[in-house]
Amino acid sequence: MKILVCISHVPDTTSKIKFTNNQTEFDSNGITFVINPYDEFGLTRAMKIKESTGATITVVNVGAASTEPTLRKALAIGADEAVRIDADPKDGSTVARLIADYAKEQNFDLIVTGRESIDYNGGIVPGMLATYLDIPFVNACIGFELEGTNAKAVREIDGGKETLEGTLPMLIAGQKGLVEEKELRIPAMRGIMMARKKPLSVIAAGDTRVSTTVVSFELPETKAACTMIDAGNVEQLVELLHTEAKVI
Amino acid sequence: MAVLVYTESWNGSFKKASFEAVSYAAQLANKIGTEAIALTIASSDDAAQLGNYGATKVLNITNESLATFNNQAYANAIVAAAEANGADTIIISNTNNGKAIAPIIAAKRNAGLITNAIELPSSTSPLTVKRKTFSSKAFTNYSSTAAQNVISITPNALGTIENGATAQIESFDYTATSSDNRLSSVSVDRASGKISLTEADFVVSAGRGLKGPENWGMVEELAGLLGAATACSKPVSDIGWRPHSEHVGQTGIAINPELYIAIGISGAIQHLAGVNASKNIVVINTDPEAPFFKAADYGIVGDAFDVVPKLIEALKIHKANN
Numbered sequence: 070m071k072i073l074v075c076i077s078h079v080p081d082t083t084s085k086i087k088f089t090n091n092q093t094e095f096d097s098n099g100i101t102f103v104i105n106p107y108d109e110f111g112l113t114r115a116m117k118i119k120e121s122t123g124a125t126i127t128v129v130n131v132g133a134a135s136t137e138p139t140l141r142k143a144l145a146i147g148a149d150e151a152v153r154i155d156a157d158p159k160d161g162s163t164v165a166r167l168i169a170d171y172a173k174e175q176n177f178d179l180i181v182t183g184r185e186s187i188d189y190n191g192g193i194v195p196g197m198l199a200t201y202l203d204i205p206f207v208n209a210c211i212g213f214e215l216e217g218t219n220a221k222a223v224r225e226i227d228g229g230k231e232t233l234e235g236t237l238p239m240l241i242a243g244q245k246g247l248v249e250e251k252e253l254r255i256p257a258m259r260g261i262m263m264a265r266k267k268p269l270s271v272i273a274a275g276d277t278r279v280s281t282t283v284v285s286f287e288l289p290e291t292k293a294a295c296t297m298i299d300a301g302n303v304e305q306l307v308e309l310l311h312t313e314a315k316v317i
Numbered sequence: 318m319a320v321l322v323y324t325e326s327w328n329g330s331f332k333k334a335s336f337e338a339v340s341y342a343a344q345l346a347n348k349i350g351t352e353a354i355a356l357t358i359a360s361s362d363d364a365a366q367l368g369n370y371g372a373t374k375v376l377n378i379t380n381e382s383l384a385t386f387n388n389q390a391y392a393n394a395i396v397a398a399a400e401a402n403g404a405d406t407i408i409i410s411n412t413n414n415g416k417a418i419a420p421i422i423a424a425k426r427n428a429g430l431i432t433n434a435i436e437l438p439s440s441t442s443p444l445t446v447k448r449k450t451f452s453s454k455a456f457t458n459y460s461s462t463a464a465q466n467v468i469s470i471t472p473n474a475l476g477t478i479e480n481g482a483t484a485q486i487e488s489f490d491y492t493a494t495s496s497d498n499r500l501s502s503v504s505v506d507r508a509s510g511k512i513s514l515t516e517a518d519f520v521v522s523a524g525r526g527l528k529g530p531e532n533w534g535m536v537e538e539l540a541g542l543l544g545a546a547t548a549c550s551k552p553v554s555d556i557g558w559r560p561h562s563e564h565v566g567q568t569g570i571a572i573n574p575e576l577y578i579a580i581g582i583s584g585a586i587q588h589l590a591g592v593n594a595s596k597n598i599v600v601i602n603t604d605p606e607a608p609f610f611k612a613a614d615y616g617i618v619g620d621a622f623d624v625v626p627k628l629i630e631a632l633k634i635h636k637a638n639n
């Protein structure tokens with residue numbers, strides 16, 4: 070069995086978001102980049118499948134050479150090989166097409182992505198990639214079990230969950246629930262040493278046309294100071310919610 | 318030319334987010350100088366009411382093969398309806414189902430896809446839309462150069478516009494094939510009567526400050542009084558005090574209700590990221606230095622076990638008098 074895990078390289082969650090060049094470019098100065106948190110859940114799920122079935126795991130990223138430390142980290146966690154598709158990942162549909170072009174020839178049984186990248190929050194790559202590869206797609210996947218090639222996947226729905234059945238190949242876009250927080254793997258020294266010897270290949274990008282482009286960024290307006298209310302006077306809060314905020 | 322809007326139903330009735338999507342589609346159609354056509358699938362709600370939100374026509378799909386949601390089958394049905402009606406732009410609400418079908422449609426149509434939109438397009442040529450990015454830490458204006466486009470809009474971000482009209486209804490025929498339905502639904506597990514977090518107008522949320530799951534009674538009572546959905550911080554769901562489906566924040570559900578009440582939550586950057594789009598934020602925390610106060614509109618420094626019961630009483634009195 071062959072598993073592909075798609076890894077998005079994103080600013081860590083504590084990052085203060087800033088822009089430069091007249092608010093047209095993300096300012097990566099001082100930003101630490103990490104594996105997209107949703108992809109970490111996916112990679113850990115893939116590791117468990119690897120441990121029980123002997124599957125091999127390939128991790129892929131569409132990005133510049135600067136994303137290689139993120140791929141190495143995925144190798145240290147336990148992926149077998151890494152592939153970097155050399156392109157600037159500006160548009161979700163382009164990323165999906167480039168990964169599809171690569172994956173078509175590889176016949177992966179299972180493709181694991183995150184539900185969305187925490188930077189652009191597109192939620193675009195997984196559904197498009199599945200469609201380009203013509204395989205079933207489970208979004209917001211919070212549970213996944215395999216028996217041979219039969220899969221049972223649980224997805225989040227508004228206010229609940231749905232259980233689906235199907236056969237491989239398929240693509241799941243994961244999040245917490247796929248594995249629990251405490252099951253996430255932190256690369257150990259041995260893993261980091263071994264990762265140095267694992268293959269990381271760079272492939273040239275084919276068609277990099279985009280359909281959407283960023284025009285500009287904006288930061289939210291800063292909030293006015295908070296109105297403090299005395300704990301002994303909660304009636305005032307109710308009053309303000311009624312007369313000032315007009316929500317009750 | 319036309320704008321096609323998919324209206325999602327739950328248990329046969331339209332979701333609130335569907336009315337927002339139709340209002341959005343109608344305003345966009347008006348900008349382009351075309352009509353907004355609504356599409357319903359497996360809905361038993363009164364489709365003519367979509368006219369009230371600006372749809373001139375409603376296409377109803379009632380084929381048995383689409384009785385339950387399936388992302389590929391629904392996406393293909395929407396693509397077929399768009400093609401049959403010359404629609405270049407498709408509007409979808411960014412609900413869980415909407416998120417699953419929008420990219421499939423975009424890939425099938427070679428369309429530009431702009432998700433998480435929070436405003437009407439500022440320009441229609443090229444189509445330019447403002448969307449939420451960086452988990453609500455920023456916004457990004459995107460423009461599309463594609464001839465066909467799909468826009469998915471954030472629930473609760475744009476209200477509805479009503480005009481009192483009724484729409485003309487037509488049936489549209491689409492039968493899903495076995496290649497559409499490669500995944501089969503074995504069970505749906507949804508707490509009935511529960512308000513979904515993304516669509517809720519009010520959200521009452523609590524964090525580790527509540528000390529244990531046994532203390533959530535007052536949170537639920539407060540939520541019940543307000544007709545609010547309940548939410549929690551990430552550690553609370555990680556420890557298992559509350560279900561994962563209530564976890565809000567950067568790596569949980571992103572929300573933008575009218576009112577967010579945060580009880581015993583410190584206001585870490587990752588928590589704020591998912592909730593700071595709320596229109597009004599109330600924070601109750603024992604620590605006057607809690608970072609959440611900087612992001613709040615109203616704050617009470619105090620013990621939740623003292624303040625929340627008092628707030629419940631005050632709200633009961635307010636309700637009785639109004």
Ligand SMILES: Cc1cc2nc3c(=O)[nH]c(=O)nc-3n(C[C@H](O)[C@H](O)[C@H](O)COP(=O)(O)OP(=O)(O)OC[C@H]3O[C@@H](n4cnc5c(N)ncnc54)[C@H](O)[C@@H]3O)c2cc1C
Nearest residue numbers: 524525526550551566567568581582583587588603604621
């Ligand atoms: C990669 C990553 C992703 C993350 N994503 C998210 C996310 O999506 N959502 C999220 O919420 N967090 C997220 N976090 C976690 C985040 O950093 C914080 O740890 C978390 O939000 C803290 O939860 P809390 O406020 O409930 O708990 P604490 O930080 O422990 O705060 C408890 C608060 O309760 C107050 N308190 C204590 N007793 C009382 C009382 N009796 N009455 C009133 N107040 C009281 C305290 O003063 C304190 O401010 C993420 C972290 C990482 C590393």
Ligand SMILES: Nc1ncnc2c1ncn2[C@@H]1O[C@H](COP(=O)(O)O)[C@@H](O)[C@H]1O
Nearest residue numbers: 075130131182183185186191192193194
């Ligand atoms: N540049 C990229 N390279 C590899 N995988 C990606 C890339 N961008 C997104 N993905 C995958 O697609 C998921 C959703 O991303 P997005 O559509 O960008 O929100 C991520 O969680 C990744 O698994």
